[in-house]
Amino acid sequence: MKVIKKQNNSKMCMICGMDNSFGVQAQFYELEDNSVCGIFTFKEEHQSYPGRVHGGMISAMLDELACRAFWVLEPKKLGVTLDLTTKYRKPVPYNEELKGIGKIIKKTNRYFIAECKIFNENKEVLASGEIKYLVMPDEAITDASYDDEMCYEIKDSIKEIDICD
Numbered sequence: 148m149k150v151i152k153k154q155n156n157s158k159m160c161m162i163c164g165m166d167n168s169f170g171v172q173a174q175f176y177e178l179e180d181n182s183v184c185g186i187f188t189f190k191e192e193h194q195s196y197p198g199r200v201h202g203g204m205i206s207a208m209l210d211e212l213a214c215r216a217f218w219v220l221e222p223k224k225l226g227v228t229l230d231l232t233t234k235y236r237k238p239v240p241y242n243e244e245l246k247g248i249g250k251i252i253k254k255t256n257r258y259f260i261a262e263c264k265i266f267n268e269n270k271e272v273l274a275s276g277e278i279k280y281l282v283m284p285d286e287a288i289t290d291a292s293y294d295d296e297m298c299y300e301i302k303d304s305i306k307e308i309d310i311c312d
Contacts, residue, residue, distance in 0.1 A: 148178045148179055148180065148182075148184070148307065148308055148309075148310045149178065149179040149306070149307055150176045150177070150178060150179075150184075150305055150306055150307060150308060151176075151177045151178060151179055152176070152177040153174070153175070153176050153177075153300075153301070153302070153303070153305070154175040154176070154177060154183070154215060154218060155297045155298065155299055155300050155301075156172070156174070156297070156299035156301055157296050157297050157298070157299065158296055158298065158299070159296075160211075161204075161207060162187075162207055162208055162211040163175065163211065165299045165301070169190075169192055171187050171188070171189060171190070171193070171204075171208070172187075173185045173186065173187035173208070173211070173247075174186050174187070174301065174303070175211075175212075175215045176305065176308060177218075177219045178308065178310070180250075181219050181220065181250075181251070182216060182219070182248055182249060182250040182310075183212060183215045183216045183218070183219055183248070183249045183250075184246060184247065184248055184308050184310060185208070185211070185212055185215070185246065185247040185248075185249070186244065186245075186246055186305075186308070187208070187244070187245055187246075187247070188241070188242065188243060188244050188245065189204060189239065189240075189241040189242075189243075189245070190241055190242070191241050191242065193241055194241055198238070198240065198241075199238045199239065199240065199241075200238075200239040200240065200241050202233070202235060205233065205235065205239050205265065205273075205274045206231060206233045206276065208247055208265060209231065209233060209247070209249075209263040209265065209274065209275070209276035209278060210228055210231055210276075210278055212247045212248070212249030212261070212263040213228075213231075213249050213259075213261035213263055213276075213278035213280060214226065214280065215249060216249035216250055216251050216261045216263070217251060217254075217259050217261065217280065217282075219251075220251060220254065221282075223293045223294075224282060225282075225283060225284075225285050225288050225289075225293070226258075226259070226280035226281055226282040226283055226288075227280065227281050227283060227288060228278060228279070228280055229258065229279045229280060229281050230277075230278070230279040231276060231277075231278045231279075232276055232277050232278075233274060233275075233276045234274065234275045234276065235273075235274050236271075236272050236273055236274055236275065237267075237271060237272075237273045237274075238273070239265065239273045239274060240267070243267065243268065244268065245265055245266065245267060245268075245273070246265070246266045246308070246310070247263060247264065247265045247266070248263065248264050248266070248310060249261050249262070249263040250262050250263075252277075256282070257281065257282055258279060258280060258281050258282060259279070259280050259282065260277065260278070260279045260280075261277070261278050261280070262275070262276070262277055263275065263276050263277075263278060264276075
């Protein structure tokens with residue numbers, strides 16, 4: 148799938164924050180079908196049982212994919228999670244590169260719903276989720292400006308991604 152744009156990273160977000168040494172520091176790409184693809188590697192610090200990523204971190208990644216899928220359609224608009232349903236299908240490993248896909252399946256002026264999945268290198272679905280967000284004005288969510296927080300533009304040479312969907 149052709150990459151249309153790479154999304155910026157934040158400072159301290161647990162999933163995409165580049166200044167957060169405990170975070171995942173995931174990279175996100177807007178694709179030609181209006182979906183988003185995340186490429187990331189969970190760390191040992193993200194484990195629950197040895198060899199497995201904590202379910203909360205998995206749900207957090209699905210939640211991030213949903214918001215970033217919305218940014219493909221509505222750049223810089225913010226929202227808050229109303230509902231998140233996660234299905235854990237297989238153990239999610241740390242120290243292995245994974246991919247996530249997020250797609251908006253319904254959008255209104257007040258909310259959106261996204262379907263998201265996390266895949267391993269064998270294109271097996273490890274976890275999936277359906278996430279509903281309430282769209283809100285920035286000032287109702289945070290005092291920080293979007294541009295100040297989402298300030299890291301990390302360039303790379305990725306032009307196409309073999310998606311797993």
